[in-house]
Each structure stands twice: as C-alpha cells, then as structure tokens.
Amino acid sequence: MKVYDDKHIKNVVLVGASKSGKTTLAEAMLFEAGLTNRRGTTEEKNTISDYHEIEHERGSSVYATTMHTEWRDYKINIIDTPGLDDFIGEVISSLRVADTAVMLLNAEHGVEVGTELIWNYVEKFQKPIIFAVNHLDHSKADFETTIEQAKKRFGKAITLMQYPVKTGDGFDSIIDLLKMTMYKFPAQGGKPQKLAIPADEQDKATQLHNELVEKAAENDEKLMEKFFEKGSLNEDELREGLKLGMLHHDVYPVFCLSAKKDMGSGRIMGFIDNVAPSATDQFKEKLINETELACDPKGPTAIFVFKTLIEPHLGKLSFFKVMSGEVKAGMDLYNPVTRATERLNQLFIMDGKNRNPVEKFTAGDIGATLKLKDTQTNQSLCMPGKEIEFDPIHFPEARIRTAIIAKNKTDDEKLGSVLAEIHQEDPTIHIEYARELKQIILSAQGELHLAITKWRLNHIYHLEVEYIKPRIPYRETIQKSSQANYKHKKQSGGAGQFGEAYMKIEPYYEGMPEPTGVSIRDKEIIELTWGGRLVFYNCIVGGVIDQRFIPSIQKGVMEKMHEGPITGSFVRDVRVIVYDGKMHPVDSNDISFKIAGMMAFKEAFQMADPKILEPIYEIEIFVPEELMGDVVTDLQSRRSIILGMDSKGNYQVIKARTPLAELDKYSTSLRSITQGRGNYTGKFAEYAPVPGEIQKKLAEEYKKMEDH
Ligand SMILES: Nc1nc2c(ncn2[C@@H]2O[C@H](COP(=O)(O)OP(=O)(O)O)[C@@H](O)[C@H]2O)c(=O)[nH]1
Ligand SMILES: [Mg+2]
Structure with missing residues (x-):
C-alpha cells in the first residue's frame, strides 16, 4: 500500500436521498481505479459498501461505510451513507470527518425530501459540497428541471461544471465546461474519449464556461483582477478560485453522472483530486477548551x-x-x-x-x-500528557420512544447489556431504565429505526423483544390545604401496635412563609429526586409523640409520595405539618407510626383538591411553508400551545408546547401529514396540570388496577 502525504488525501462523503445512487457510485469509483475487478450492484447484494445482512435484506444502505480508492496520485477516502432520515446519525458523523460532501441528485426526481433533510446538516457543518446529477441514462431523467430546483433550493452557488448532450437511453456524452471538452463514453462506460465540442453545442458551452469563470473569479480579488485584465482565467486559476469558493460555501460545483453505466465517475474523482479541499486546507478544528488546532502532519x-x-x-x-x-x-x-x-x-x-x-x-x-x-x-x-479534545458530534434528539421488554424473562439481564452496546454503535438511540415507570425506554429517530433495532436484537444478538407503549411519568400534587388524623391500632395476641398522628398538608411553593399557630421544633426540606420538594415540620409539643417516632411518620409520608394516592405517580411540592398525636407506652413502635403517617397523609391528600401533573415538551417542527396549516391544526388537536413561527430558509419552524402523552408516534403522523418533508425535535420543559376530564380518566384507570 502506497503511503500518501497529507496533500494527497481527500475525504469525501456520499450523501443524498435514498436510491439516488450513492452505493452504486462508490462501486464505480473503486472499479474505475482498478481496486476491484467487477462492479457489484445493490440488487445482486454484492457491493463493497452494503455488506451487512440487514442491507441485503432491505436492498439499501443502513450504515455508513468507509472505503478508499486511488485516482492518479491521490487517495480518496469515501464514506457511503444511508439516505433515509431514520439513519441520519450515520450521515452526521460521516459529515463531521469528511472534507467534501458529494450530494447525489436523482435526475428523475430532482430535489427530493431526503435531499432537503440532509442539506440542513451540510449547511450546519458548512462543508464544501459537490452535486452529482445521477440517473442521467434514465428515460425520465430531466437535467434542466433538476438544476432549476437545485438553484431554487440551494441558491446561486450552484455552478455547472458539466452538462449532458442528451439524457435517457442516448446518454453517453458530457460537455465539460472547465476543460471545454466533450467526453464520449463507450457503451459499457469507463474511460471516455476526449473530443472537441460539436459545433451546435459551441454557443451554449461558451456561455456556460464564461459563467463558470466568473463564479471562480468572484472568490478572490487577485483572480478578479486577472479576469478583468485578460477576460478569462487559465485552468489552474479556475481551480484555485473554485477551491476557495467551495471552502467558503460560495460555489457548489455540479457534475453529470450515470453511476449505473459507469459514466462520469472518473471526472468527479479527478476534480476531487485537483480542486476539492483536503483536510489540511480546511479551517482549524475547534477544541472543547475554546482553542483551535490545525490539521498538520508535523503537529x-x-x-x-x-x-x-x-x-x-x-x-x-x-x-x-x-x-x-x-x-x-x-x-x-x-x-x-x-x-x-x-x-x-x-x-x-x-x-x-x-x-x-x-x-x-x-x-x-x-x-x-x-x-x-x-x-x-x-x-x-x-499524545500522553496532552489534553486535546475535539468538538464532539452533536447528534439529534430522539424523536420516537417506546418501552421494550424481552419476550423471555430470562433474557432481561442480557437485554440491558446488549442495548448498551447498541447505543455505543448508534448514539442516536438512547436507552434508559425509567425506574418510576418500571420500564426500559428506547428512544430513536423513527419507526424504521426502531424496526431495524428490533431486527438486530433478533438476528445479531438472538434476543426476542417486544415494543410496548411507554407509560407517562405523571406527578401528583395538591391545590389547597387540608387536615387529617389516623389512628393505627392492632391488638391480636402478643405485642400490640399503636400510633396516631395529626397532620396538616399544604401546597408548597418557594418563598412560602413559615406556618403559624404551631410551635416548630424541627423542619426538614427534602429535594425530591423526581423534581419538587417535600417540606416536613415537626410541631409536636408536650411529648405526646416520642421524638424517636417522628422519622417513622416521615417515612410513611415518603412512602405515599413514592406512590401517589390518585394514580400511583410521584407526589411533589407538598408541605406537611405534624402537630399532634398519641402514643401507647408499650404498643407504640416504628411500624405503627409509619402506618399512621402514611394513612393520615393519604386522607389529607384526597381532601386537598389533588391535581395530576403531566410532562410538557417544548418541540420545534420544521415544515415547508405550504404544509404549515395542516401541521398547526394537528398540533392543536394534540392539546398544544403554539409559541411562535419563524422562517429558516425554505422551511418554517414552529415552536410549541405539547404534553408528552400526545407525542406518542408523533414522528410517524408528522411524516404522513407532510409526506416525509417535516421533521421535529423536542425536549422536556416542565410539569403542568392535566385537564379535568383526563384526570378523571387516569384516576379511574388507576383505581381499577388497584382493585384487581
Ligand atoms: N438507471 C440508473 N439507475 C441507477 C443509477 N445509479 C443507481 N441506479 C439504481 O438505483 C437504485 C439505487 O441505487 P443505490 O446505489 O442503492 O442508491 P443509494 O440508496 O443512493 O445508495 C439501484 O437499483 C441502482 O441500480 C443510474 O445512474 N442510472
Ligand atoms: Mg446506499
């Protein structure tokens, strides 16, 4: 294996909508360079890139795959990525390390939903990008419309480097506007003949060439001067201008391609070699300590x-x-x-x-x-002793969640460790054991992402699992104060049990004044692990309850707060004042006061206008403008509050607050409302009371379960 220096290494990532031909192009690039002696196809399941069993089963890429090819004196590292939004994590991590993205457009469909979704990330990373219009041999290929759409979506940086003489069956010639040559391919593709541009294409080619020269000159003052002096630029000057334009995201060169017929991939590789920026040409890398590091072989x-x-x-x-x-x-x-x-x-x-x-x-x-x-x-x-840490990849939040169980109880332990491994491989999958829900919650990017995960658990790890609906982590609190007392008394043979407690409970809020009319002996503020507080006052005077039983009463209250009286959810933000009680010199013990505390709390709670709280998420939805109305209507039917709308490029961003209970399978509905063009992210914002009728329903459901 030849060793390449830093100037002769180029890293590209192939991106684009599903089926735009990325995997086929990777195959052509390896074959053209002589690194493979046959071209595989996704149909025959023999491509270098799609080698995983699941990719064979689905007939398309699921993982990003790295490969390399050698073209002239350069090593080109190629990362082929999946096109579906469910696997966006693979695209993002590949973009992070690539120095140029090659975006494939399918000339039959033009700019697709998948193209737009990936574009958002290309923009975020500001990576140099090349467009390759593929499928030009397809009978429905439409080069002009594809370019028009690309200009509309991606702006005037779209710069034609080539155009096809004919598309469809007769596609075999490409006019190159940088070299001002025509490439004519043999029927089986591969190495083209270089011919003079035919007379009837001369005018069009010259006009487009001039546009290209101007675009290249625009990016550098020196080049601009030369251009005005000479009226043109030579090939090297053009390359320099284009490279600068690519680095600054001012030029997106466009190439022509039939990956399937192997026509056009050589020229793209040549351009990657000669023009596309290498890692050492890029801006410095950000480190997490706010400094920067240049990509330097001597560093x-x-x-x-x-x-x-x-x-x-x-x-x-x-x-x-x-x-x-x-x-x-x-x-x-x-x-x-x-x-x-x-x-x-x-x-x-x-x-x-x-x-x-x-x-x-x-x-x-x-x-x-x-x-x-x-x-x-x-x-x-x-190097040991250094602290170099690069800015991490920021993966998107999960958009869909489910609870997961092993079909076979004996697999429970294995499931935990396997899921941890799956998260290591795919950071867009999150796994959490929600103790309060007593469920393992798996969050992912979409329905297909979940389906593939299930397939992997089954086929690779031999684990049979089931997805079930995740419970909602409700909370309970109270809205007014109330009082109750409870006497626990048991006299059956041997030692008896006795304990009685009087308590007042109040809704707690920050800055609340101290209680009046009682004498406070002790006060404890407990920060609850599930959010909110319990403030517990011991106001027992005259020794009616022994000091050593106060913690028992508190334990009883706490137990009920773990399993609230209305729905069994955690209770939060309550102030408890224990102000009276009784004990028995022989029968009183820890357990008696714990029960008295628990029961008094439960009774008081039920009289204190209890309220169920639900988690509210703040969500951001990206939709094309024309679909905004439908998305908002749907959100309103999901008890959402619309916080605002903003435009971002061709998209509208809707911000809303929506209860988590209404977000079950939301990514699937959003996809169907927007034909796949909408996208959303969300994160927990706060707890808010549920509407009365929902509270009633939840309370009834819990009661039914308790009675069983
Ligand atoms: N006609 C035609 N078909 C193509 C071309 N490139 C790819 N295909 C076909 O399009 C389908 C999807 O290709 P693939 O490389 O798997 O697309 P990917 O999802 O972008 O990786 C396969 O059936 C390919 O044979 C092309 O240039 N012309
Ligand atoms: Mg593929």
Missing part, C-alpha cells in the same frame, strides 16, 4: 473517533480521523475523557468489511483500529 498526534461498530466475530472496531500529526501501529495514545491509555495495536484501511493493515496514517487520513477498551464515538485520543 501533535491527535485522532477523533467518529464511529464505532461492533462486529459479531471481531469485536469493537473504532473509526477515526487523524486530526493532527501521525499515528503508527503500536502507539500508546491517551483519552482525556476516560483518562485511559490505549494501545493502537493494529491500524486498518477499511473497504467495507475488508481490513487492510497499514503501519501508519498521517494527518487528514481516515482509518480504523480494533479493541479500544475505554474509548467511544465522539472521544479523542492524543
């Missing part, structure tokens, strides 16, 4: 782990980018987060599932290593 060694894969027979595989310096096999590197020192015993170039061992990687390159003990996705490894 201190530092790598960033962007992906983790757990392969059944291999173990943990960590994919990294060398952000600075060089890594060599056998090196010890330090993880500033876990404080572990990791030996990188083996280094690999990964081509799908094939591992090619290498001795070293230099700054800007992408590789993989096996069996890191204490290092996960999003962590950095650097």
